[in-house]
Amino acid sequence: MTYALVAGVLFGLYFSLVGIGLNLVFGVMRIVNLAHGDMLMLGAFIALGVVGIAGIDPLFAVPLAFVVFLLAGLLLYWVLVPRLQGSANPEMLSIILFFGLSQVIEAVTTIFAGTSERSIQSRLLGSVFTTIKVKWFGGKAGGAGPIQILGQGFPAPWVIAAVTSLIVIALVYLYLYHTRLGTLTRAVMSRRDEALATGIDVDRVSAAAFGIGLGIAAVAGVFAPFMFGSITPAFGADATVTSFAIVVLGSLGNPLGTALGGIVYGLCYMLVQTYLSSWADLLPYVLLIVILLLRPSGLLGRRVRVA
Amino acid sequence: MSPERTPILKVSNLVKRFGGFHALDGLSFHVTPGEILGLVGPNGSGKTTAINVISGLYAPDGGEVTFDGASAGGAASHRLVHRGINRTFQVPKPFLSLTVRQNIQVALAYGGATGAPSIAELLDDYRLKEVADRPAADLNSAQQKMLDLTRALATRPRLLLLDELAAGLNPAELDWIAGRIKALAATGMAIIVVEHLMGFIEQITDRVIVLNAGKEIFEGTLATAVREPQVIEVFLGGEHAR
Amino acid sequence: MPSAASRHLLFILAPLVAVFALLPGVYQNHLLLFNFVIFLILAQGVNIIYGFTGYLPFGYVGFFGAGAYGFAIMVMHLQWPAVLAVLVGGVVAVLLGLLLTPLLRLSGAYFAIANLAASLAVLHFVANPALEGITKGPYGVSLTGTFNPTHAYYAAVVVMGLTVAAVVYLKNSAFGLALQAVREDAVSASMAGVNVVKMRVIAWLASALIAGLAGGIYAWYVSVFYPDNVFSGEFSIFAIVFALFGGVATITGPIVGVIILYGIYNLIGFTTPQYFQLIYGLLIMGLVLFLPAGLVSLATRRGWNVP
Numbered sequence: 001m002t003y004a005l006v007a008g009v010l011f012g013l014y015f016s017l018v019g020i021g022l023n024l025v026f027g028v029m030r031i032v033n034l035a036h037g038d039m040l041m042l043g044a045f046i047a048l049g050v051v052g053i054a055g056i057d058p059l060f061a062v063p064l065a066f067v068v069f070l071l072a073g074l075l076l077y078w079v080l081v082p083r084l085q086g087s088a089n090p091e092m093l094s095i096i097l098f099f100g101l102s103q104v105i106e107a108v109t110t111i112f113a114g115t116s117e118r119s120i121q122s123r124l125l126g127s128v129f130t131t132i133k134v135k136w137f138g139g140k141a142g143g144a145g146p147i148q149i150l151g152q153g154f155p156a157p158w159v160i161a162a163v164t165s166l167i168v169i170a171l172v173y174l175y176l177y178h179t180r181l182g183t184l185t186r187a188v189m190s191r192r193d194e195a196l197a198t199g200i201d202v203d204r205v206s207a208a209a210f211g212i213g214l215g216i217a218a219v220a221g222v223f224a225p226f227m228f229g230s231i232t233p234a235f236g237a238d239a240t241v242t243s244f245a246i247v248v249l250g251s252l253g254n255p256l257g258t259a260l261g262g263i264v265y266g267l268c269y270m271l272v273q274t275y276l277s278s279w280a281d282l283l284p285y286v287l288l289i290v291i292l293l294l295r296p297s298g299l300l301g302r303r304v305r306v307a
Numbered sequence: 308m309s310p311e312r313t314p315i316l317k318v319s320n321l322v323k324r325f326g327g328f329h330a331l332d333g334l335s336f337h338v339t340p341g342e343i344l345g346l347v348g349p350n351g352s353g354k355t356t357a358i359n360v361i362s363g364l365y366a367p368d369g370g371e372v373t374f375d376g377a378s379a380g381g382a383a384s385h386r387l388v389h390r391g392i393n394r395t396f397q398v399p400k401p402f403l404s405l406t407v408r409q410n411i412q413v414a415l416a417y418g419g420a421t422g423a424p425s426i427a428e429l430l431d432d433y434r435l436k437e438v439a440d441r442p443a444a445d446l447n448s449a450q451q452k453m454l455d456l457t458r459a460l461a462t463r464p465r466l467l468l469l470d471e472l473a474a475g476l477n478p479a480e481l482d483w484i485a486g487r488i489k490a491l492a493a494t495g496m497a498i499i500v501v502e503h504l505m506g507f508i509e510q511i512t513d514r515v516i517v518l519n520a521g522k523e524i525f526e527g528t529l530a531t532a533v534r535e536p537q538v539i540e541v542f543l544g545g546e547h548a549r
Numbered sequence: 550m551p552s553a554a555s556r557h558l559l560f561i562l563a564p565l566v567a568v569f570a571l572l573p574g575v576y577q578n579h580l581l582l583f584n585f586v587i588f589l590i591l592a593q594g595v596n597i598i599y600g601f602t603g604y605l606p607f608g609y610v611g612f613f614g615a616g617a618y619g620f621a622i623m624v625m626h627l628q629w630p631a632v633l634a635v636l637v638g639g640v641v642a643v644l645l646g647l648l649l650t651p652l653l654r655l656s657g658a659y660f661a662i663a664n665l666a667a668s669l670a671v672l673h674f675v676a677n678p679a680l681e682g683i684t685k686g687p688y689g690v691s692l693t694g695t696f697n698p699t700h701a702y703y704a705a706v707v708v709m710g711l712t713v714a715a716v717v718y719l720k721n722s723a724f725g726l727a728l729q730a731v732r733e734d735a736v737s738a739s740m741a742g743v744n745v746v747k748m749r750v751i752a753w754l755a756s757a758l759i760a761g762l763a764g765g766i767y768a769w770y771v772s773v774f775y776p777d778n779v780f781s782g783e784f785s786i787f788a789i790v791f792a793l794f795g796g797v798a799t800i801t802g803p804i805v806g807v808i809i810l811y812g813i814y815n816l817i818g819f820t821t822p823q824y825f826q827l828i829y830g831l832l833i834m835g836l837v838l839f840l841p842a843g844l845v846s847l848a849t850r851r852g853w854n855v856p
Contacts, residue, residue, distance in 0.1 A: 384736075399737075400736065402730045403733055414742060458740070
């Protein structure tokens with residue numbers, strides 16, 4: 001039980017990281033990025049690349065993935081979004097558009113990388129810390145062993161991913177509440193029409209949110225091979241649904257609510273895995289539907305547009 | 308009392324809350340067939356909320372709505388339409404991708420009314436003939452308001468609620484639509500008008516009810532209302548305070 | 550009005566049914582013809598729920614798979630004749646539709662994602678090893694007893710005919726007009742006297758029935774399949790893309806979409822699925838960005854009336 005709970009919190013923090021980018025994009029742009037999971041998948045391939053080509057700690061993939069996808073997001077925004085918002089039904093069409101994008105990404109990745117499952121040895125993650133420890137404080141080199149929490153051993157990558165998630169959530173908080181662009185972002189999230197009317201550069205705010213959202217998704221992707229064991233180009237579609245479940249669980253349009261959604265999801269995930277493992281696959285879908293129907297605004301939210 | 312004077316709509320002690328805000332706080336009034344009743348009051352005084360409750364968009368949190376002798380509070384909108392209540396919207400939302408003619412056809416087919424006016428009459432009477440086969444999205448805002456009105460009239464209501472129908476019309480159009488509304492009332496239709504244009508209200512209404520904070524503060528003709536200190540206070544209070 | 554409807558039946562439905570009834574005599578690739586008919590059915594089913602009602606059914610395949618398994622269970626456990634089992638497939642899909650009617654409370658993206666999640670939940674439910682006694686779980690079903698591709702093909706043509714007839718009805722009736730009114734604005738529609746909830750439920754169940762019958766016939770035709778086959782997301786996506794490409798809320802749009810796109814797909818004959826995925830991904834994006842109202846909008850923009 002302790003094991004399941006602690007593992008649930010560790011996974012939960014990671015799941016927050018998985019969902020937060022999707023929520024940021026939705027909150028600001030009212031667009032569901034159905035290619036979100038594919039950004040994770042590509043982030044995972046950046047980690048694979050860093051290990052495979054450079055042979056260094058996959059943690060170095062974190063800043064790389066973030067910067068690459070931040071720029072990709074900005075570019076993508078300027079190419080796709082203005083045309084989309086000129087159309088009759090941007091919300092519906094954006095779903096279809098980003099679905100198309102996700103298909104393109106999955107196909108291109110499959111063409112270059114094949115469909116086989118890929119994984120990274122988990123001792124590689126965080127090896128930079130071990131190296132530093134060895135160099136500065138002495139001691140002997142070796143793989144990072146399991147980390148002890150409450151008397152139970154957990155794989156080091158889980159803990160590293162959870163810590164990274166905490167850092168990223170804190171940074172998102174700082175961005176939203178202590179920067180100018182972040183304040184404008186919150187204004188756009190709560191009242192898009194009024195923000196437009198008051199002359200806020202909604203395009204600039206949205207582009208930034210889109211870029212940051214994609215960047216965070218890619219960062220989450222870096223850890224995916226460690227959290228889920230392995231990765232294939234088809235991972236994206238499942239990751240999108242899971243992310244949506246997490247986001248809805250927290251509160252759609254409130255990125256920090258995602259942290260709560262992620263932890264609740266992580267706990268459910270671990271408890272079901274432990275006690276009802278044959279039905280674990282159903283969890284994200286059933287949870288998503290139940291939450292949407294019972295509390296469409298999420299655990300924290302106020303209200304949401306329904307038909 | 309002649310049968311003509313029996314109220315078709317009676318509202319008593321109506322309460323509607325949004326969170327802690329009392330949009331309607333014990334509102335009571337009635338309207339009789341053939342009468343044009345004006346609802347006036349400052350923004351947020353509950354005029355549109357009253358219309359939304361009477362037309363079934365919101366369920367009341369307290370009080371009674373009686374239409375034609377039977378309870379009508381909290382019934383589904385389409386049922387109230389079939390019973391003879393209809394309305395227009397402050398911001399009309401016609402079926403944009405359908406043509407003007409198709410917009411009216413929906414209401415004619417589903418309004419449940421016998422003896423409703425024909426499409427040709429409605430198009431003619433409300434100056435929509437030229438645009439009959441254009442999508443509603445192509446209409447200007449005055450035309451969209453007229454389309455919204457024809458949508459309501461196609462269901463042959465006995466009680467018609469007009470929410471800011473006149474806003475945005477030019478003076479010539481105002482005179483014309485005032486004449487149309489009076490003609491409708493002359494057929495025995497009860498009409499409730501929510502409007503900001505006092506001249507227009509004065510031109511068409513028999514009686515007004517002044518609302519403030521979800522309550523009635525005055526009932527009578529507009530001419531006497533404007534001499535009532537309490538009414539002046541509500542409308543001008545903000546400016547006096549400065 | 551009746552004259553327009555009879556013209557549509559005469560000049561669209563009759564030739565379509567005739568062509569597909571006669572083609573097997575002159576063209577040898579019956580499986581290809583069968584797939585065409587199935588996609589014509591599914592694209593029109595999407596047309597009813599998305600084109601006329603405005604709900605984007607990202608999990609439309611859930612009904613198809615439910616129909617296939619309804620058929621399989623009747624044949625496996627009760628040895629019912631194929632035609633009756635197909636009808637049961639339709640009923641199972643309608644029951645699933647009834648179960649999911651609360652989803653209609655959700656709008657836009659929420660509905661699309663919840664529907665997708667629902668179809669995945671049904672897939673994982675059916676494929677669960679714990680249900681092996683009923684559905685054969687992930688191991689798939691084999692229905693050699695009813696195997697008769699010729700009969701199954703003609704059954705599909707019949708269902709296609711009925712489906713197109715249903716769309717002809719929607720295109721020419723006050724009922725169809727009222728559905729579109731609900732799609733455009735539910736509040737105004739209710740003030741036109743339309744029972745909004747009832748209309749939505751009818752359209753939803755009709756499209757569920759159509760997909761369920763198609764799924765039952767598909768099971769009859771292929772006779773051996775796995776959960777992943779009949780719940781493949783590609784059915785949903787193809788049906789949506791074909792319908793959108795031609796143009797929804799018309800009779801001919803989805804037909805044109807299936808014939809052109811599925812025709813091109815088979816003409817090119819990709820041996821590697823990822824190239825097709827890449828091309829249809831790009832096609833979806835191009836469609837949304839440049840032709841959001843489908844091929845028929847090219848004609849309607851010129852003022853031509855397209856049924």
